Amino acid sequence: MPERTLVGQNYTTPDLVAKVTGKAKYAEDYRAEGMLFCKLLLSPMPHARVRRIDSSKALAMKGVVGVLTADDFPPVKPDQSGLKPEQALTNEPVYQGEPILAVAAVDEVTAADAIELIELDLEPLPFAVDPIESLRPEGANARLEGNAYVDRKVATLKWTAEDFREVAAGRLPFGKGADEWKVGDVDAGFKQADVVIDETVVIQSTGHQPLETRTAMAYWQNGKLYLHGSTQSVARTVASVAGWVGVEPSKVVIVSEYTGGGFGSKIPGAHSMAIPALLSKKTGRPVMMRISREEEHFIGRARAGMQARARLGMRKDGRITALDLYIVMDNGPYSAQGDARSSGSIASLAYQPMTMRFRSVAVLTNTPPRTSQRSPGGMQVNAILEPIITKAARKLGLDQVAVRHINAPAGKAPYGPPGQNGKQRYVTSAFVKEALDRGVELFGWDARKGRSGQRRGSKARGIGVAVSPYVGGSIGFDAIMTIRPDGRLYFQSGIGNLGTHSTIDVHRVAAELLGMPWEKCEVIWGDTSKHVPWSCSSAGSQTVHAMTRAAHAGAMDAKRKLQELAAHDLGGKPDDYDVSNERVHRKGNASGGLTFAQAAKRAIELGGKYDGHELPKDINPMTKTSATALAGLGLMGVAKDNYPRDGDTHSYVVGFAEVEVDVETGAYQILDYTAVADCGTVLHPHSLAGQIHGGSVLGMGHAIGQRWTYDQHYGRPLAKRFHHTKPPTILDVPVAMKWDAVNIPDPETPVGARGIGEPPVGAGYGAVLNALVDALGDDAFRRTPVTPDVIVAALDAGKWTHEALTAHV
Amino acid sequence: MAENDPVVTADEGQRGVSRRNFIKGVIAAGAAVSTTSYLFRGGSILGQPSLPGAVERLVTLNVNGQQRRVDVMKQETLAMTLRYKLGLTGTKLGCDRSECGACTVLIDDVPHYSCSILTHSVRGRKVVTIEGLASPTGQLHPVQQAVVDAQGFQCAFCMPGFVMATVGYLKTNPNPTRPELAHGISGNLCRCQDYNKILDAMMLAAEYTRRSSRA
Ligand code: FES
Numbered sequence A: 001m002p003e004r005t006l007v008g009q010n011y012t013t014p015d016l017v018a019k020v021t022g023k024a025k026y027a028e029d030y031r032a033e034g035m036l037f038c039k040l041l042l043s044p045m046p047h048a049r050v051r052r053i054d055s056s057k058a059l060a061m062k063g064v065v066g067v068l069t070a071d072d073f074p075p076v077k078p079d080q081s082g083l084k085p086e087q088a089l090t091n092e093p094v095y096q097g098e099p100i101l102a103v104a105a106v107d108e109v110t111a112a113d114a115i116e117l118i119e120l121d122l123e124p125l126p127f128a129v130d131p132i133e134s135l136r137p138e139g140a141n142a143r144l145e146g147n148a149y150v151d152r153k154v155a156t157l158k159w160t161a162e163d164f165r166e167v168a169a170g171r172l173p174f175g176k177g178a179d180e181w182k183v184g185d186v187d188a189g190f191k192q193a194d195v196v197i198d199e200t201v202v203i204q205s206t207g208h209q210p211l212e213t214r215t216a217m218a219y220w221q222n223g224k225l226y227l228h229g230s231t232q233s234v235a236r237t238v239a240s241v242a243g244w245v246g247v248e249p250s251k252v253v254i255v256s257e258y259t260g261g262g263f264g265s266k267i268p269g270a271h272s273m274a275i276p277a278l279l280s281k282k283t284g285r286p287v288m289m290r291i292s293r294e295e296e297h298f299i300g301r302a303r304a305g306m307q308a309r310a311r312l313g314m315r316k317d318g319r320i321t322a323l324d325l326y327i328v329m330d331n332g333p334y335s336a337q338g339d340a341r342s343s344g345s346i347a348s349l350a351y352q353p354m355t356m357r358f359r360s361v362a363v364l365t366n367t368p369p370r371t372s373q374r375s376p377g378g379m380q381v382n383a384i385l386e387p388i389i390t391k392a393a394r395k396l397g398l399d400q401v402a403v404r405h406i407n408a409p410a411g412k413a414p415y416g417p418p419g420q421n422g423k424q425r426y427v428t429s430a431f432v433k434e435a436l437d438r439g440v441e442l443f444g445w446d447a448r449k450g451r452s453g454q455r456r457g458s459k460a461r462g463i464g465v466a467v468s469p470y471v472g473g474s475i476g477f478d479a480i481m482t483i484r485p486d487g488r489l490y491f492q493s494g495i496g497n498l499g500t501h502s503t504i505d506v507h508r509v510a511a512e513l514l515g516m517p518w519e520k521c522e523v524i525w526g527d528t529s530k531h532v533p534w535s536c537s538s539a540g541s542q543t544v545h546a547m548t549r550a551a552h553a554g555a556m557d558a559k560r561k562l563q564e565l566a567a568h569d570l571g572g573k574p575d576d577y578d579v580s581n582e583r584v585h586r587k588g589n590a591s592g593g594l595t596f597a598q599a600a601k602r603a604i605e606l607g608g609k610y611d612g613h614e615l616p617k618d619i620n621p622m623t624k625t626s627a628t629a630l631a632g633l634g635l636m637g638v639a640k641d642n643y644p645r646d647g648d649t650h651s652y653v654v655g656f657a658e659v660e661v662d663v664e665t666g667a668y669q670i671l672d673y674t675a676v677a678d679c680g681t682v683l684h685p686h687s688l689a690g691q692i693h694g695g696s697v698l699g700m701g702h703a704i705g706q707r708w709t710y711d712q713h714y715g716r717p718l719a720k721r722f723h724h725t726k727p728p729t730i731l732d733v734p735v736a737m738k739w740d741a742v743n744i745p746d747p748e749t750p751v752g753a754r755g756i757g758e759p760p761v762g763a764g765y766g767a768v769l770n771a772l773v774d775a776l777g778d779d780a781f782r783r784t785p786v787t788p789d790v791i792v793a794a795l796d797a798g799k800w801t802h803e804a805l806t807a808h809v
Numbered sequence B: 001m002a003e004n005d006p007v008v009t010a011d012e013g014q015r016g017v018s019r020r021n022f023i024k025g026v027i028a029a030g031a032a033v034s035t036t037s038y039l040f041r042g043g044s045i046l047g048q049p050s051l052p053g054a055v056e057r058l059v060t061l062n063v064n065g066q067q068r069r070v071d072v073m074k075q076e077t078l079a080m081t082l083r084y085k086l087g088l089t090g091t092k093l094g095c096d097r098s099e100c101g102a103c104t105v106l107i108d109d110v111p112h113y114s115c116s117i118l119t120h121s122v123r124g125r126k127v128v129t130i131e132g133l134a135s136p137t138g139q140l141h142p143v144q145q146a147v148v149d150a151q152g153f154q155c156a157f158c159m160p161g162f163v164m165a166t167v168g169y170l171k172t173n174p175n176p177t178r179p180e181l182a183h184g185i186s187g188n189l190c191r192c193q194d195y196n197k198i199l200d201a202m203m204l205a206a207e208y209t210r211r212s213s214r215a
């Protein structure tokens, strides 16, 4: 292990000054000669078939240059599910707001005027916006092909009238058609329990709402598409855009130096990128597609809501003996989402129930397309289970933290469905108990316990804690770095720049290993024409884990080459040499040998593997193309992460919150919040703080107010803007929040660092919900968000009163 | 307003000097009008058809201490003028409708949402955008420096708006408490949501600003 000179230190990332002076260019900040603007025609109906489009009046308008429809897209066939994959424009809109057509014109207003002149004849089709309604015997199907995923195929699934008698009683029926897995004997588990809680809850769908919409600008040059867009991965967006547009990946250049947030909605890139790309091809001019906030609501992706029932058994000592979880997932209109499956896995990891049964069904609805949103499935299951666990603990007179402690995953903790061999998979490591202990101290849990449930006048206090794990890293990506004759170290980065700084941070691992001062390092990012290696998407908390491993592998390759080159030139064996002080030198003589600049020059003279003319066999083709283009520039470190890993990498955050509720108005304030992360070695404290608090607040937003609302009768959304489904503002969160990390290296990765994007979300969400339970008792709510009206109505009636099972109200 | 600039209407094009040529002349003369003069016929922000008979007028704006002559529509918003006619793309559009503050600029030292203010209404007033904060030699404004030192943001799409809002707020309250400052910049939304670090950065900004005004 080298001395930690860079890893774990704060520093000024090289993109900060550009950001703070307004020079940083996001997609809408690019201009191109002769650039056109396009506007979209959105479906006014939740489900329809295009019978006829007449664009002639629009095309005759002065300034209009072209029209694009679904017919201009490369043909697609239904996949194994039976549905055609989503395309950016469609002849069968399956949600209100789905783009049908685009007009390009010399300016945006002309394009908008032209849209008004399009004659569109639509045949309305049946629609469903609530999964449960679609499961009724007489309920409508969201798609012509069916209404649910059954064995990964779209089919028609209806529950019986008998089942729906449960619904009338406010309970989710255990209807048929679900994916199912089991660990242990659940009935026996319930027999061991001293308390059993059975609840039906509704978790809302929410848009990702990145502050930067998915605006994109495209042009073609010499048969190549140049796309300036907003994406969570530069390297990975090439292939997806190529597929959507129907060209070879070698014909696509992605430029995205700065992305204004994604939260899972821009992996990799966005379907809608194909619109300016194909319009530009058709018109022969650059096309800018500015996406408005309202359009972003429709095409900007959303988290899958859930209607769920959980039965949980707890023993006197707090151990969870049995969990029986059934989730109906609002899948949206397109491809099958993984949220519900993740919910099952994350529930089993977070609380390590002694026995568990998990069932889920993905139901299609005519609402905007879903995709992974920060902690997909994990966050929802935190919201489902955390309050139930807290209530069970209350019934048994146990402390919330003690209950989390006794059920916490530790070491190579098992999780998820049993595999072929009947055994569950397991994680690389877990230090949740340590995180809980640190959080108790930092938050002052014991001192606050006295205020638990306390009432003063109209104010009720409550405290809550929650445990939130999520996947924390993947493996097998590549790195390219070159030490050049100018004595500097250049990193190529294919990682998207969402502001988590991992684009830059991960390379500090390599600089540290090579003993290179950070001032002499340069990271090249944000443009696939700049020869980037195969990288993970900045999604699923992968990057810090996956790309520090790749950086490590690349640096070790460079180091080995420096040692071999020195032995070649100066005699002795490679192992006689070390690197430090910007030199490769004999061990113990740091001022001898060759400077990095000299070594770079020699590498170019020697060629072969030294300067990238010979490459490792196992690197990705994208890395190979990039490295080949860079060959001859200096000494090249290029390698694939082949490090072993035993277990699946996960990270964990525990959140602690205190709330004060005004029982007369139902309004409440989150007074304090503290989060402690178990994400392995800390790479960059400032970035980590941003992820921990940022993710936690995203979770809090789900607890306190964000949601979709639908006119169920017409299938039209009523919440399409920030104002209608408002993310937390600076006044909605505590004025000061704390954080820490246990900073224990993960044993299964060379740098010890794991990802952290997802886990804080469920911690923030769950901690606030638990604090509300603590303040208001067991029966105040059964759905999220918990808004003041929900609270007042419940306090008035002495029990929750709101709709038991309806989605999007 | 005595300093009101002469207004040239579209009609003048017919009297010999077309507006377009006039602007080209300005560019050639080195005045800082952007090379990009996309013609937004107006109303574009709300996606509504432009008003019939919309006329462009050549006006002079005081932006970042410079006099900038630019054609604007009656219904053109300041954000569009800044971004598409003056090339000042540091001002961001997050919502186009007074919901997020990404477009915040200072008008006579007061933070405003530039997406929701008409360009015409700022004639004769002092507009400052994120590009106008650093000194011409590149020295950062104390608020910018604090953001860099505390690394206050993530994706930073909201950052220009927050910085402008803070600069404006600190003019009215140079020594705020943390809750006061939070209140002062609460018209800005950050979706990456680490408000804690934003407030850390802006409290540091208050300190730097006080120090620099004493100096
Ligand atoms: S863009 Fe002006 S307030 Fe959002």
Ligand code: FES
Binding pocket: A211, A260, A261, A499, B153, B154, B155, B156, B157, B158, B159, B189, B190, B191, B192, B193
């Ligand atoms: S830092 Fe991303 S929106 Fe504020």
